Amino acid sequence: METQELHRGRLIDHIQLVVRDLSAARTFYTAVLNVLNIPISGTEDGFFWADELVVSTPDSDAAQGELTGRHHLAFQAESRAMVDAFYKAALANGGKSNGEPGLRPNYHPGYYAAFVLDPDGNNIEAVYHGEANRSAPSVHITF
Secondary structure, X not given: OOOOEEEEOOOEEEEEEEOOOHHHHHHXXXXXXXXXXXOOOEEEOOEEEEOOEEEEOOOOOOOOOOOOOOEEEEEEOOOHHHHHHHHHHHXXXXXXXXXXXXXOOOOOXXXXXXXXXXXXXXXEEEEEOOOOOOOOOOEEEEO
């Protein structure tokens, strides 16, 4: 059998799903995540989250006016320069601006991100959270 190699914790920063019925979504995600031993981490008016997953209504504070479709995906970046390069590469390859690179202090101090719409209108983000110490670059799994 060929060895397979996986990395976890280095690509996705967060995913946001926009839902019509927040109560039904919370019931659903609470149940399925509970089975996976992942608790709901918090809740605010119009949204809740569990680790890297955010579930919101379209008009919630979590949406911040930057969501367009029903999907939002944020990639982790290692620096502000990487966020800037992401933005330029996206625009040069069929993406449309949905928020130039810059600080987003409404999320938290040091939150530096850029938003683009992919060719299908999904809101794609690259985010750098500032200097941080990671225990490992990723969880490296081989089997």
